[in-house]
Amino acid sequence: MFWLRLVPDDTKIQFMRGRILGLATSAFLSIASVILFFYPGLNYGVDFKGGITFQITTPQPADFSVLRADIDDLGFGQAQLQQFGSPNDVLVRMEAQPTDQLQQKAYETIKQTLIDKVPGVVVGASDSVGGTVSGELFTNGMLALGLALIAMLFYIWFRFEWQFGVGAVVTMVLDVTKMVGIYVVTGFEFNLTSIAALLTVLGYSVNDKVVVYDRVRENLRLYKAMPLRQLIDLSINQTLNRTIGTSLATFLACLPLAIWSGEALQQFAIVILIGVVVATTSSIFIAAPILLFLGEDKLFRKKAPPAAPAPGEGKPAGKGA
Numbered sequence: 391m392f393w394l395r396l397v398p399d400d401t402k403i404q405f406m407r408g409r410i411l412g413l414a415t416s417a418f419l420s421i422a423s424v425i426l427f428f429y430p431g432l433n434y435g436v437d438f439k440g441g442i443t444f445q446i447t448t449p450q451p452a453d454f455s456v457l458r459a460d461i462d463d464l465g466f467g468q469a470q471l472q473q474f475g476s477p478n479d480v481l482v483r484m485e486a487q488p489t490d491q492l493q494q495k496a497y498e499t500i501k502q503t504l505i506d507k508v509p510g511v512v513v514g515a516s517d518s519v520g521g522t523v524s525g526e527l528f529t530n531g532m533l534a535l536g537l538a539l540i541a542m543l544f545y546i547w548f549r550f551e552w553q554f555g556v557g558a559v560v561t562m563v564l565d566v567t568k569m570v571g572i573y574v575v576t577g578f579e580f581n582l583t584s585i586a587a588l589l590t591v592l593g594y595s596v597n598d599k600v601v602v603y604d605r606v607r608e609n610l611r612l613y614k615a616m617p618l619r620q621l622i623d624l625s626i627n628q629t630l631n632r633t634i635g636t637s638l639a640t641f642l643a644c645l646p647l648a649i650w651s652g653e654a655l656q657q658f659a660i661v662i663l664i665g666v667v668v669a670t671t672s673s674i675f676i677a678a679p680i681l682l683f684l685g686e687d688k689l690f691r692k693k694a695p696p697a698a699p700a701p702g703e704g705k706p707a708g709k710g711a
Contacts, residue, residue: 412675423571
């Protein structure tokens with residue numbers, strides 16, 4: 391049987407030579423992302439900054455591109471459309487307007503425009519999403535991310551040792567901050583779907599790091615005299631084929647969604663694509679160097695107990711010897 395090997399089995403790439411550059415680059419990108427988070431900030435969606443939602447029912451299966459263009463041309467901000475039940479039912483979310491009067495005017499204008507341009511359409515009543523509810527959603531979303539990080543810390547700590555857990559969680563925090571920076575730079579709408587995307591990237595990231603760490607743990611038992619830096623390089627090379635193969639399969643699976651799907655799903659898929667690249671590279675150039683710095687004196691090898699003396703050795707010599 392033919393097996394496709396993306397990476398030769400006997401690779402001996404010295405990844406730890408680039409550990410300082412990898413950590414410095416990651417720190418720079420994460421700090422820049424935090425700065426971008428505060429200024430200019432995220433492009434929050436209706437879920438987090440409030441707005442109006444209403445449902446429309448079309449006589450034929452809804453054409454999302456036409457509906458979105460008709461609404462966006464009115465100048466009330468970007469509309470978020472989502473199938474709701476049957477192909478004829480669409481849930482529309484609009485940005486909040488400065489005042490309640492303008493918000494009601496926006497709804498009435500959109501309603502009349504849809505009735506004029508889509509014969510037979512039925513527009514339901516609007517429902518406002520207030521700032522308080524939006525703030526609670528944002529807080530709960532961030533809480534979900536924080537709890538996920540804590541759960542992963544305890545899982546890896548329990549399965550391995552605390553150095554592994556700290557290394558994985560610090561790396562995942564850096565991964566998440568970079569993904570937030572991606573949202574700011576691209577201008578993608580940050581909503582509840584974005585929280586789902588970040589949690590997906592976190593799950594993929596921790597899975598990739600567990601694979602590398604598991605091989606490090608196995609090699610710690612096998613190669614008791616090997617320096618830790620060399621052992622980590624060996625472990626990464628041994629798992630490199632699996633890492634690249636899994637990442638490539640995930641990337642190719644999401645690529646069609648990023649190219650041909652609707653706007654909301656397209657943004658989700660693009661974030662996953664970037665997240666796969668970030669998570670894969672961070673397992674090699676961030677998580678592994680952190681483990682090297684934390685574990686060089688603590689993880690590294692518990693010395694074997696001294697050999698028992700041979701019979702007659704270690705005893706004081708008798709008289710006349």
